[in-house]
Amino acid sequence: MLGIGERDRSIMIQKAILLKDTMGGIIWTWEETSTEWAFVEWKEGLTLLMSDTTESRLTLEFTIQNVSEAQQDISANQYRVAFPLSSGVVIPTETQYYTVTGIRIHGGREVYKTLITHLATDDKPTA
Numbered sequence: 001m002l003g004i005g006e007r008d009r010s011i012m013i014q015k016a017i018l019l020k021d022t023m024g025g026i027i028w029t030w031e032e033t034s035t036e037w038a039f040v041e042w043k044e045g046l047t048l049l050m051s052d053t054t055e056s057r058l059t060l061e062f063t064i065q066n067v068s069e070a071q072q073d074i075s076a077n078q079y080r081v082a083f084p085l086s087s088g089v090v091i092p093t094e095t096q097y098y099t100v101t102g103i104r105i106h107g108g109r110e111v112y113k114t115l116i117t118h119l120a121t122d123d124k125p126t127a
């Protein structure tokens with residue numbers, strides 16, 4: 001069980017929203033669903049060299065309290081975590097975005113939710 005002091009990093013959870021522009025084109029945008037206090041674990045970093053390209057992957061896990069409807073609705077691939085690099089405030093130039101790729105619920109009576117994430121390389125949700 002996590003102590004209250006272990007959830008010491010402020011994160012913003014965002015949901016992918018599909019909109020249509022005036023020409024009928026598709027636009028992905030992100031809507032804030034909640035701001036949470038999280039316990040952050042850096043799990044792995046990986047760099048692959050294939051042919052003439054380099055692919056990097058960084059995995060972080062964010063553990064939040066799973067008590068409100070906003071936290072319980074979070075699912076993989078349509079959500080991302082905005083993780084401020086320094087100030088604790090989400091400023092686009094100082095924030096990294098992590099796509100939620102998996103979820104683990106744990107703790108007594110499913111009190112906590114761990115969001116398994118990968119550093120996003122673009123601004124679109126994965127299918």
